[in-house]
Amino acid sequence: MFDFCADPALLDTLPWMACYLTTAKQVMFYQSFLVVIALLAVTAPIALAVGFCGALARRSHLAPLRWIGVGYTSIVRGVPDIAFFLFVPLALDQGLEYLRHKVKCPDWDMPIRQGNDFVVCAAAKLPQSGAAPLVHDLYAIALAIAAYAFVFGAFAAFVLSGAMNAVPKAQLETAEAYGLSRRQITWRILVPQMWVYALPGLSNLWMVLIKATPLLFLLGITDIVYWARELGGMKTTAYAYPHGDWRLWYFMALLVFYLGMTKLSEIAFERLGQRLSRGQATLAGMTQAKS
Amino acid sequence: MSCIDVIQTYGLRSIGLGERLLPRSDFTLCDQFVLIGSGMVWNLYFGIAALFLGFFASIALACARNVSNRFIRKPADWFIFFFRGSPLFIQFFFFYEAFTLLPREGLSLNLGLVTLTADTSWLTRAWAGALIVLFLNTTAYAGEIFYGALRSVPKGDLEAADAYGFSGWKKFRHITFPTMLRLGWPAYTNEAIFLFHATTLVYFSSFPARQQKGDALYYANYFADKTFNPFIPYPILAMYFILLTVAVVLIYGAVYRRLNRHLPSNARRRLRPRPAMLR
Numbered sequence: 001m002f003d004f005c006a007d008p009a010l011l012d013t014l015p016w017m018a019c020y021l022t023t024a025k026q027v028m029f030y031q032s033f034l035v036v037i038a039l040l041a042v043t044a045p046i047a048l049a050v051g052f053c054g055a056l057a058r059r060s061h062l063a064p065l066r067w068i069g070v071g072y073t074s075i076v077r078g079v080p081d082i083a084f085f086l087f088v089p090l091a092l093d094q095g096l097e098y099l100r101h102k103v104k105c106p107d108w109d110m111p112i113r114q115g116n117d118f119v120v121c122a123a124a125k126l127p128q129s130g131a132a133p134l135v136h137d138l139y140a141i142a143l144a145i146a147a148y149a150f151v152f153g154a155f156a157a158f159v160l161s162g163a164m165n166a167v168p169k170a171q172l173e174t175a176e177a178y179g180l181s182r183r184q185i186t187w188r189i190l191v192p193q194m195w196v197y198a199l200p201g202l203s204n205l206w207m208v209l210i211k212a213t214p215l216l217f218l219l220g221i222t223d224i225v226y227w228a229r230e231l232g233g234m235k236t237t238a239y240a241y242p243h244g245d246w247r248l249w250y251f252m253a254l255l256v257f258y259l260g261m262t263k264l265s266e267i268a269f270e271r272l273g274q275r276l277s278r279g280q281a282t283l284a285g286m287t288q289a290k291s
Numbered sequence: 292m293s294c295i296d297v298i299q300t301y302g303l304r305s306i307g308l309g310e311r312l313l314p315r316s317d318f319t320l321c322d323q324f325v326l327i328g329s330g331m332v333w334n335l336y337f338g339i340a341a342l343f344l345g346f347f348a349s350i351a352l353a354c355a356r357n358v359s360n361r362f363i364r365k366p367a368d369w370f371i372f373f374f375r376g377s378p379l380f381i382q383f384f385f386f387y388e389a390f391t392l393l394p395r396e397g398l399s400l401n402l403g404l405v406t407l408t409a410d411t412s413w414l415t416r417a418w419a420g421a422l423i424v425l426f427l428n429t430t431a432y433a434g435e436i437f438y439g440a441l442r443s444v445p446k447g448d449l450e451a452a453d454a455y456g457f458s459g460w461k462k463f464r465h466i467t468f469p470t471m472l473r474l475g476w477p478a479y480t481n482e483a484i485f486l487f488h489a490t491t492l493v494y495f496s497s498f499p500a501r502q503q504k505g506d507a508l509y510y511a512n513y514f515a516d517k518t519f520n521p522f523i524p525y526p527i528l529a530m531y532f533i534l535l536t537v538a539v540v541l542i543y544g545a546v547y548r549r550l551n552r553h554l555p556s557n558a559r560r561r562l563r564p565r566p567a568m569l570r
Contacts, residue, residue, distance in 0.1 A: 078529070078532060079488075080487075080532060083532075090515065090521040213378070214381055255385060
């Protein structure tokens with residue numbers, strides 16, 4: 001990075017640090033922070049969409065749909081989320097390969113589960129064995145996003161269905177009296193009004209989602225935890241920048257990063273809450289109207 | 292092997308009793324049920340111990356946040372912010388690294404005449420190290436809950452206590468504390484459920500499962516890796532945890548009824564566990 005970094009062994013502490021913190025591997029460590037933020041940006045809307053469907057399913061008039069909605073949310077809430085992070089990617093991977101196998105190799109006669117192996121024909125493998133490493137990485141990340149969406153969708157469904165129940169009944173009854181159909185009531189009365197009731201729950205959920213991002217490490221993705229362990233471990237003099245066991249400092253950096261993220265989100269949600277309460281028949285809305 | 296044999300062989304495998312070698316092939320449903328159930332011992336141990344210790348510490352923390360002296364209040368604020376604002380997973384890594392940095396031969400304290408040597412190697416073991424992290428974590432979360440409850444103790448109750456001449460410890464013990472507990476209890480139930488779920492993280496963060504003595508998720512993951520079939524061990528694990536969740540709700544519900552027993556029966560609220568994501 002800097003010109004004076006040619007021979008780090010000769011440097012003083014300060015320039016040594018400057019060189020150390022700008023090596024290629026360190027830059028990859030910094031990039032993995034962006035991966036966390038990108039994951040949050042992608043996962044949050046998907047989870048919210050899943051949760052919205054789940055909440056509508058819980059309110060549905062069709063009994064089977066309602067059972068699916070209630071069952072989905074209660075099971076995810078009753079079981080540790082880590083179990084789902086381990087289960088969903090593996091199950092989804094096998095499910096997809098199984099479906100592709102059925103479509104692409106209809107004349108395959110061997111069983112798919114042979115003892116402790118899961119065997120599908122080569123054409124059904126995901127990703128294809130000849131694919132670029134980037135494709136493998138993206139596939140792993142896509143499975144991880146699916147796992148996050150599955151877990152947080154259930155929580156979002158719970159929050160949103162609570163918010164839908166909190167919308168004053170009089171509003172819905174009035175809409176009915178005006179002759180609106182069920183669909184119209186849902187989309188024109190219920191959904192626009194529920195957000196202010198959902199906000200405390202959703203902000204909490206966002207905090208939980210932030211704090212769940214390091215679990216990416218369990219899915220075998222080279223995320224910030226991976227790099228912190230990798231870079232922090234003791235480096236002997238065989239390396240250009242030998243140092244002792246610095247994992248404690250690396251994990252401290254991660255803690256500071258997460259504390260900053262939660263603090264920022266707290267401030268942002270406070271602002272959003274003020275914006276959403278404008279004109280609402282709640283205490284916050286009334287206080288705003290007076291001032 | 293019949294299922295009774297399997298129970299005798301692996302029933303307490305997670306704490307090191309019974310057969311050392313885990314099953315390696317021909318996994319039966321019974322193997323999976325027994326071994327994953329045996330791992331639940333650790334989840335129960337971490338959960339119960341952390342909740343028990345954390346209960347007292349969190350009440351002290353809530354009271355510390357409520358005093359006007361800023362030298363007491365600020366540290367309590369920071370403690371809660373630190374543990375609630377960062378992921379438990381990273382906390383496990385951080386504390387594990389901190390514990391391993393302690394000198395292996397123990398800390399020696401020179402007390403003039405005698406030198407005390409405090410052995411610290413047990414801190415890197417999961418049973419102690421992870422318990423400390425879980426304890427600190429649940430203390431922060433429950434402290435926040437009880438602080439909120441403490442702030443919403445009705446003013447009239449406290450004024451009535453003053454009028455009856457209660458003060459200091461007596462007022463806290465007989466008026467403030469029971470009301471605080473009653474107000475905070477539903478949220479605290481939720482915290483207990485999530486703490487039990489969080490215990491599954493222990494063996495997936497840095498704490499090693501020595502001699503393959505792990506918790507329920509550790510064994511579920513073992514079976515999923517070996518059989519490459521996640522559709523059996525994880526649902527078994529889910530079943531155990533749903534049972535555990537139901538048990539927590541029942542026990543906390545019984546306590547909640549006892550806390551509310553003085554209220555007229557129509558004013559009593561049933562504890563409706565709404566695990567509304569508090570963590």
